[in-house]
Amino acid sequence: MKKVLITLVFITLTGTIFAQSAVDKIFNKYAGKDGYTTVVINSFMFKFLSKIETNDPEYESFKNATSGIESIRILTQDGGNSAGFGKELLNILPRKEYEELMVVKEATEEVVFLIKEEGGKVREFLLIVSSQDDDDALIVITGNIDLESIASLASGLDLPGMENLQDLE
């Protein structure tokens, strides 16, 4: 009986470990489909980019901001007629697994910022855009994400708004 229980627990754990996350399922479903654009920047590329030496301060701040990032995955639906895709994204992504950082609802657009924390550190950052006029998009950033340095990167790149991320800390 004990052995059977141990086996069942092991099988459950194995299933849990290898269970596809909701984000994986979305990419698995839409990557390569007509009308969708998939972009993946993996950890190997970030490691490579971090080794490039330059005097450009913008690039240095980019390196700092992305030093802990393992991957950025982008999935967009092209063509503007993508209300269904954005809504599906908002429905599929399990809100219980993520913390809602911010939700911006406008007449024609809904933008949701989600994060997943582990040990007090942001391990996954999701941006979901569901729009009636523009392209819907999902941006997934994984790794050891330092929001503050991303904010400083934005100010370095002269991107308005990212400095507000500093207020999160």
Add this chain to the structure above:
Amino acid sequence: MDKLTHIKEILGRFYEGSASLQEEKELEAYFLSEKVPEELSADKEFVLASAKLMEAIEIPDDLDAKILDRITLAEQSERKVRRISVYSLSGLAAGLLILFSVYLGILRENNLNSRLDQYAIEDPERAYQEARKALEFVSAKWNAGTSELNNLQEVNRGIESISTINKISSGSRELNLLGNLKKAENITIQ
């Protein structure tokens, strides 16, 4: 009935297995003591060999009990072996199931990774541009949300200023009251 015929009859029963112990002894005595005809020489050898064999085998008194014990033991060990084999089979099945699920999991992950790998940017300059573009996009959306919060903060500041004016106004009202009291005091004295 002559002796030979009698012996032949007993021999017949001996081969059938129905000869009594006494008859077997009689046969044995006949073949040992008398001159045996040629036709019975083969039977003589067989009967004497059988007798010798029977002498060599001692049948213990508790043979039946021993046989029963052995049978019981054999049944028990058979049951044990069966139980062990059922456990082993279930263990083996569980092991195979685990291996299979691990294999499926790895296969599924590898499948997704390999699918997504084809979209991975291999040109560092393009990767840098795309990463920047993604962060710019995140920034723009973030800014749109937080600007609303900034507006709220401005409203809050306005409310704070109004409450300060209110405090000043209530202070001046108290001073007015004090002034009125002073006037009343002067009138009373006069």
